[in-house]
Amino acid sequence: MEASxxxxxxxxxxxxxxxxxxxxxxxxxxxxxxxxxxLLGENGAGKSTLVKMxxxxxxxxxxxxxxxxxxxxxxxxxxxxxxxxxMVFQHFSLFEAMTVLENIALGMDAxxxxxELESRIRAVLAHYELALDPHRVVSTLSVGExxxxxxxxxxxxxxxxxxxxxxxxxxxxxxxEQLFVVLRQLAAEGCSILYISxxxxxxxALCGTATILRAGRxxxxxxxxEESSRSMAEKMIGGNLKDVIKDKGxxxxxxxxxxxxxxxxxxxxxxxSLSDISFSVGTGEIFGVAGVAGNGQSELLxxxxxxxxxxxxxxxxxxxxxxxxxxxxxxxxxxxxxxEERHGHAAVSDFSLSDNxxxxxxxxxxxxxxxxxxxxxxxxxxxxxxxxxxxxxQGAGALAxxxxxxxxxxxxxxxxxxxxxxxxxxxxxxxxxDAGAAAAIRQAIVDLAAGGxxxxxxxxxxxxxxxxxxxxxxxxxxxxxxxxxxxxxSVEEIGLLMGGIHGTAQETTIGAGAKRAVSA
Amino acid sequence: MLYLMPVAAxxxxxxxxxxxxxxIGYDGVGAVREIFLTPILNPLKWQDLAIKAAPLIIxxxxxxxxxxxxxxxxxxxxxxxxxxxxxxxxxxxxxxxSGPWILPLMVVAGIAGGMAWAAVPALLKTRLRVNEILTSLxxxxxxxxxxxxxxxxxxxxxxxxxxxxTVRFTAEQTLPRIVPGTIIHAGVLVALLVALGAWFVxxxxxxxxxxxxxxxxxxxxxxGGFSVNGTVWLTLLVSGGLAGLAGVLxxxxxxxxxxxxxxxxxxxxxxxxxFLGRLHPVGVIFAGLAIALxxxxxxxxxxxxxxxxxxxxxxQAMMLFLLLGSDILVRYRFRxxxxxxxxxxx
Numbered sequence: 106m107e108a109s110x111x112x113x114x115x116x117x118x119x120x121x122x123x124x125x126x127x128x129x130x131x132x133x134x135x136x137x138x139x140x141x142x143x144l145l146g147e148n149g150a151g152k153s154t155l156v157k158m159x160x161x162x163x164x165x166x167x168x169x170x171x172x173x174x175x176x177x178x179x180x181x182x183x184x185x186x187x188x189x190x191x192m193v194f195q196h197f198s199l200f201e202a203m204t205v206l207e208n209i210a211l212g213m214d215a216x217x218x219x220x221e222l223e224s225r226i227r228a229v230l231a232h233y234e235l236a237l238d239p240h241r242v243v244s245t246l247s248v249g250e251x252x253x254x255x256x257x258x259x260x261x262x263x264x265x266x267x268x269x270x271x272x273x274x275x276x277x278x279x280x281x282e283q284l285f286v287v288l289r290q291l292a293a294e295g296c297s298i299l300y301i302s303x304x305x306x307x308x309x310a311l312c313g314t315a316t317i318l319r320a321g322r323x324x325x326x327x328x329x330x331e332e333s334s335r336s337m338a339e340k341m342i343g344g345n346l347k348d349v350i351k352d353k354g355x356x357x358x359x360x361x362x363x364x365x366x367x368x369x370x371x372x373x374x375x376x377x378s379l380s381d382i383s384f385s386v387g388t389g390e391i392f393g394v395a396g397v398a399g400n401g402q403s404e405l406l407x408x409x410x411x412x413x414x415x416x417x418x419x420x421x422x423x424x425x426x427x428x429x430x431x432x433x434x435x436x437x438x439x440x441x442x443x444x445e446e447r448h449g450h451a452a453v454s455d456f457s458l459s460d461n462x463x464x465x466x467x468x469x470x471x472x473x474x475x476x477x478x479x480x481x482x483x484x485x486x487x488x489x490x491x492x493x494x495x496x497x498x499q500g501a502g503a504l505a506x507x508x509x510x511x512x513x514x515x516x517x518x519x520x521x522x523x524x525x526x527x528x529x530x531x532x533x534x535x536x537x538x539d540a541g542a543a544a545a546i547r548q549a550i551v552d553l554a555a556g557g558x559x560x561x562x563x564x565x566x567x568x569x570x571x572x573x574x575x576x577x578x579x580x581x582x583x584x585x586x587x588x589x590x591x592x593x594x595s596v597e598e599i600g601l602l603m604g605g606i607h608g609t610a611q612e613t614t615i616g617a618g619a620k621r622a623v624s625a
Numbered sequence: 626m627l628y629l630m631p632v633a634a635x636x637x638x639x640x641x642x643x644x645x646x647x648x649i650g651y652d653g654v655g656a657v658r659e660i661f662l663t664p665i666l667n668p669l670k671w672q673d674l675a676i677k678a679a680p681l682i683i684x685x686x687x688x689x690x691x692x693x694x695x696x697x698x699x700x701x702x703x704x705x706x707x708x709x710x711x712x713x714x715x716x717x718x719x720x721x722x723s724g725p726w727i728l729p730l731m732v733v734a735g736i737a738g739g740m741a742w743a744a745v746p747a748l749l750k751t752r753l754r755v756n757e758i759l760t761s762l763x764x765x766x767x768x769x770x771x772x773x774x775x776x777x778x779x780x781x782x783x784x785x786x787x788x789x790x791t792v793r794f795t796a797e798q799t800l801p802r803i804v805p806g807t808i809i810h811a812g813v814l815v816a817l818l819v820a821l822g823a824w825f826v827x828x829x830x831x832x833x834x835x836x837x838x839x840x841x842x843x844x845x846x847x848x849g850g851f852s853v854n855g856t857v858w859l860t861l862l863v864s865g866g867l868a869g870l871a872g873v874l875x876x877x878x879x880x881x882x883x884x885x886x887x888x889x890x891x892x893x894x895x896x897x898x899x900f901l902g903r904l905h906p907v908g909v910i911f912a913g914l915a916i917a918l919x920x921x922x923x924x925x926x927x928x929x930x931x932x933x934x935x936x937x938x939x940x941q942a943m944m945l946f947l948l949l950g951s952d953i954l955v956r957y958r959f960r961x962x963x964x965x966x967x968x969x970x971x
Binding site for chain 2: 411412431433444446450453454455456473476478
């Protein structure tokens with residue numbers, strides 16, 4: 106560290122303890138002015154605790170935060186903003202029914218007249234070449250545009266350090282590129298960026314330095330350009346990364362699940378309607394549904410698993426019309442599902458794992474006799490899930506809420522897969538799950554398909570879909586593209602479909618042209 | 626903590642009650658003694674406790690099942706009245722018959738009456754999304770008017786010297802006493818069986834599981850294959866049916882005929898019992914006894930120290946208020962809204 110220019114932000118020996126956990130243990134690193142610095146780590150490694158202390162949401166138990174070489178204590182986010190620290194959260198806090206301008210005005214500490222604020226917003230938008238209309242209502246905006254609101258909100262304060270928490274998890278590949286252009290421009294102007302992510306190829310493309318956290322400690326500070334994605338991942342998990350093992354010459358049998366012209370009206374004005382979705386998945390096939398969040402993925406899951414009934418002929422399970430069947434009846438016919446939201450949907454947080462097993466496995470596995478629950482068989486099945494999916498839990502009696510996100514996801518996935526379904530529909534299988542657990546879940550999905558089941562994987566993580574799936578289609582605005590074969594399609598093409606160019610026969614030519622336009 | 630709070634609420638009610646009634650010029654300590662202690666210390670009052678607790682327990686068990694599923698039936702009083710009326714209707718039709726089938730038939734009619742009254746809110750809730758709190762409560766007042774119409778009009782005892790009441794039920798239409806020499810009738814036994822049965826059903830059956838899932842996480846329930854509308858129907862029918870059962874047991878037991886004073890707020894008081902019993906059937910047994918204590922004790926205090934009739938209601942309300950209030954305080958902490966500003970000057 107050159108003495109002449111003190112680092113913009115320096116952490117020295119920061120520790121934070123929660124009851125039973127040491128979230129951060131003697132964390133030290135520094136971010137230079139104009140540097141894009143990655144903070145890498147698995148879920149629960151202590152990234153968010155650390156960031157909360159930098160942004161003044163929490164106070165460290167020990168250690169110092171230095172800002173431009175001076176020791177500071179950051180009592181609250183307002184003070185952090187005053188120092189020049191801006192933050193873009195992973196989950197946006199926006200009012201759907203208000204305009205961009207109104208949302209930004211609400212988030213400002215100082216009261217600025219609307220006209221002046223608007224001209225300042227337009228100046229920021231023009232400077233960074235961001236496309237956003239201040240008078241649009243938020244509910245009409247895409248996720249990428251919503252993120253731009255948050256970015257503009259931070260940039261209005263002329264930040265000298267911008268913290269980005271998992272900013273690309275909701276973006277299409279093209280939107281990610283646009284974001285990177287803005288971030289590089291910001292860095293060139295001297296703003297430091299603390300970039301939190303677990304997407305290693307993005308970090309290699311963007312960041313100059315990476316601090317890797319594991320179990321609350323800094324395990325390495327490295328130059329991403331000199332590391333491989335694999336070596337960084339292994340530092341993150343502290344072990345060898347397991348690849349998903351997939352047989353090469355796989356063949357698919359007859360169609361198991363056929364979806365034919367499925368249309369579902371939107372539940373409310375902020376929901377997405379599904380229109381005219383058709384696809385079929387054969388035995389042994391893993392079919393992926395790619396797309397940016399909020400384009401109808403959760404609606405598709407609800408229609409497939411029966412939580413929202415549809416026209417009988419729209420969903421055919423094993424040759425039998427099933428669109429009007431309830432979830433329990435579909436499960437008896439072999440269709441199991443894992444929704445995205447773990448707490449309160451895929452599992453009941455206040456219930457034991459054993460009771461959560463009864464929730465979906467009771468009929469397929471005979472856990473009910475004469476209206477009474479056979480708790481013994483529920484418990485033994487739960488024990489099997491725990492051991493076969495290495496779920497870290499204090500037995501079948503543990504409350505679902507006591508499990509970490511990754512462990513609960515392993516339990517839920519295991520619960521459905523061990524019921525040996527003919528069809529599995531799974532939404533965001535590894536969302537918020539650490540790399541080790543994610544690999545285990547993906548392998549289990551592949552193994553299930555190898556056993557002859559048809560699998561539908563809905564995911565916003567394109568890398569995951571490309572790794573797992575044999576075929577995929579892209580959902581955008583409630584419409585599904587034609588089925589594409591993984592290995593024959595490029596990431597750019599998928600990205601364009603995610604951005605709204607539909608891959609129907611008459612549009613593919615337009616899609617191909619647009620692709621050239623982008624890469625040029 | 627969960628099961629200590631109700632006990633603490635009862636004790637706090639005693640202390641606060643003594644204070645409040647002293648302040649407004651009554652013998653506060655005496656009132657609390659008469660209400661909470663005399664019925665326990667005087668063995669002659671135990672039978673009163675039992676027969677007052679029985680309908681409260683039966684109704685509260687039904688309500689607690691519904692409340693577990695977040696189905697808020699507030700109109701148990703109306704369902705209780707309809708149960709009594711249905712039983713009375715059968716009694717009036719079977720006066721010229723005899724046989725052991727009459728009483729069971731009356732009981733079945735009472736359950737059906739309560740269910741029918743609860744079916745109205747269920748239908749409105751599932752079809753038109755009308756809030757069941759409002760509909761079930763308002764139907765209570767309809768039930769009271771129906772009762773008044775019947776006992777003043779078509780059902781009035783012609784030999785009753787103009788009193789608005791039905792004829793007295795025959796022996797075969799009356800609930801047998803189960804403890805000789807007391808007023809304890811078979812309804813007390815039924816209350817215990819209902820509570821224990823509900824405990825078993827809630828803990829072990831798919832129905833109990835369904836109720837708990839729908840209450841805890843409606844989306845998970847739908848995903849697990851349970852119909853939320855179906856649960857609304859089931860829980861309203863069960864709670865209405867049990868309120869109706871309590872009604873028919875009251876009219877065939879202590880009353881022996883239908884009278885205008887039949888609505889005795891059991892249906893409303895049972896709401897307090899359900900919460901005091903932590904929505905658990907066994908807890909409801911104890912809570913039912915505790916609330917029956919205030920009812921019996923309140924009667925004693927009226928005669929011995931001239932406490933007004935409304936005092937009992939105040940004690941019961943205080944108990945519910947303190948219980949719900951302390952629940953909130955145990956679960957949440959006070960924080961000054963301005964804490965984010967503290968340290969601003971630093």
